[in-house]
Amino acid sequence: MAADSLSRVFSALADPTRRDMVARLAAGDATVNELADPYDVTVQAVSKHLKVLEDAGLVSRSREAQRRPVHLEAEVFDLMTRWIERYRREAEERYRRLDDVLRSMPDDVEPTPPTESGAST
Amino acid sequence: MAADSLSRVFSALADPTRRDMVARLAAGDATVNELADPYDVTVQAVSKHLKVLEDAGLVSRSREAQRRPVHLEAEVFDLMTRWIERYRREAEERYRRLDDVLRSMPDDVEPTPPTESGAST
DNA sequence: GTTGTATTCAACCAGGTAGTTGAACGAGGG
DNA sequence: CCCTCGTTCAACTACCTGGTTGAATACAAC
Structure with missing residues (x-):
């Protein structure tokens, strides 16, 4: 790894x-x-x-x-940038999605995808 | 600290x-x-x-x-990305410039030639 | 009020890290 | 050859870090 x-x-x-x-x-x-x-x-x-x-x-x-x-x-910088950008993108996307959900949610329950299990390596 | x-x-x-x-x-x-x-x-x-x-x-x-x-x-990631990208870009630019210099210097003198052990290729 | 659950604080220990001084090594120049 | 310069190695110290256990805190449920 x-x-x-x-x-x-x-x-x-x-x-x-x-x-x-x-x-x-x-x-x-x-x-x-x-x-x-x-x-x-x-x-x-x-x-x-x-x-x-x-x-x-x-x-x-x-x-x-x-x-x-x-x-x-300079090449090693790529390694970091890739790692950082990956999780930043994920986090920002999730944020955007959450924003969507909140906006389109009157007062219902939260959507919980069944494919959600414990995070692993 | x-x-x-x-x-x-x-x-x-x-x-x-x-x-x-x-x-x-x-x-x-x-x-x-x-x-x-x-x-x-x-x-x-x-x-x-x-x-x-x-x-x-x-x-x-x-x-x-x-x-x-x-x-x-996610915002803090920006701080790192900015730092990293700045110096990577600088280093890469310098590398490119050096490359230019070397290319435009066929058989001329070098800035610091203490020892000469063959032409640079 | 007591119990239970989630989290943090306190004290402690092992290992790593950044700094020091002093000595050694490798390559040129007298 | 000897000396000097640039660099690294070795030994040592002070502190920081990541881990532990045990106690304390905060809130909810009973």
């Missing part, structure tokens, strides 16, 4: 520093030291953040002499 | 159980007990998860007798 990688991506982006790194990397590749500069933390801490982003598939690192330029991988 | 709302939303959805809850809530409102049923954890744990989702603005709870039906709030 893609749940695991989805967890890694969401978790990676739950940190403001990492989100800021992603934002800056969207403007262009950078080295660990360059990335670390604006933050008030050690380079080692930034290196750890980078590892989290890398494990989530959000960035990749190449080797160029002793530097390791960090590159943003 | 993850005080900003974007951090809270990403953090909330980083947990597979909470994502599953959201998925199920997209199909319709549910009570805490209903939500807790399929999971192998106590109701209290689910209540905590719900609090996280609520703090993130992903769900809301009303009061209906002693039950507290949970309702999915």
Whole structure:
């Protein structure tokens, strides 16, 4: 299941520093030291953040002499967008449907489809 | 601390159980007990998860007798989608631009050529 | 008023995470 | 070869998180 990688991506982006790194990397590749500069933390801490982003598939690192330029991988964003949009659409549709029902319902009972059983994975 | 709302939303959805809850809530409102049923954890744990989702603005709870039906709030998804799409677009555009540059540079010099180990293809 | 049901609060524990310092490693330049 | 720079590894600490159990609260039914 893609749940695991989805967890890694969401978790990676739950940190403001990492989100800021992603934002800056969207403007262009950078080295660990360059990335670390604006933050008030050690380079080692930034290196750890980078590892989290890398494990989530959000960035990749190449080797160029002793530097390791960090590159943003945009494809993983799709995974999130797909998940988000799916449930948003569902929720909004349901909302619209409910709205319809309420409007077309004088004071009768609620329609309960017989195909409704416990939700499963 | 993850005080900003974007951090809270990403953090909330980083947990597979909470994502599953959201998925199920997209199909319709549910009570805490209903939500807790399929999971192998106590109701209290689910209540905590719900609090996280609520703090993130992903769900809301009303009061209906002693039950507290949970309702999915779809708007917050927009916040994430906007963030994600912004940087994805930036990254993709940059990629396209780079591609252009490379194509318009047949055998010219590169901006930073410390080592030359073959032409770029 | 007492009982029962649904939910939350409080205290606690195990594991993970973000940060630190200090040392090691890898590649170029003197 | 030795030194320096960029980066990562290792060990440690403080805190946050997800889980537990047990008690408390809120409302409905009896």
